[in-house]
Amino acid sequence: MPQQNERKTLLKAQQGELDAVLMYHALADAVKEKKDAETFRRLASEEGRHAAVFKALTGENLKPKKTLATLLPILYKLLGKKRLYPIIAKFEYNAVNTYAPVAANHPEVESVKNDEKRHGDTVLGLL
Numbered sequence: 226m227p228q229q230n231e232r233k234t235l236l237k238a239q240q241g242e243l244d245a246v247l248m249y250h251a252l253a254d255a256v257k258e259k260k261d262a263e264t265f266r267r268l269a270s271e272e273g274r275h276a277a278v279f280k281a282l283t284g285e286n287l288k289p290k291k292t293l294a295t296l297l298p299i300l301y302k303l304l305g306k307k308r309l310y311p312i313i314a315k316f317e318y319n320a321v322n323t324y325a326p327v328a329a330n331h332p333e334v335e336s337v338k339n340d341e342k343r344h345g346d347t348v349l350g351l352l
C-alpha cells in the first residue's frame with residue numbers, strides 16, 4: 226500500500242476504534258440482556274486497545290466522535306437485536322478486510338485484525 230494511502234487508512238482505523246469504544250459502551254447501557262451488556266463492555270475495552278495500537282502508528286491524538294454511540298441505541302430500539310447485531314457483525318468483518326493489508330506492514334495490527342473477526346463472531350453469538 227502506498228505510504229500516503231496507508232496513513233489515511235491508519236488514521237481512519239484509529240478514529241473508527243475510538244468511535245467504537247463509545248458505541249459499545251452506549252449499546253451496553255441500552256441493551257436488555259445482562260449478557261449482551263457485559264459482552265459489549267468487553268468489546269469496548271478491546272476497541273480501546275486497538276485505538277492505542279493505531280495511535281502508536283499515527284502519532285496523532287484523535288477525539289472520539291459520538292455519532293455511532295447516539296445512533297446505535299436508537300437502532301437497537303427500532304430494529305431489535307435480531308436485525309441490529311448482524312449489521313454490527315458486518316462492520317467488524319469489514320474491518321478484517323480493511324486491516325489485512327495494514328497488518329502486512331505492521332505485525333502489531335495482525336492481532337487487531339483477528340480480534341475484529343472474533344468480535345463479529347461474538348456479536349452474532351448473542352443472537
Ligand SMILES: [Fe+2]
Nearest residue numbers: 242272275341
Ligand atoms: Fe477494533
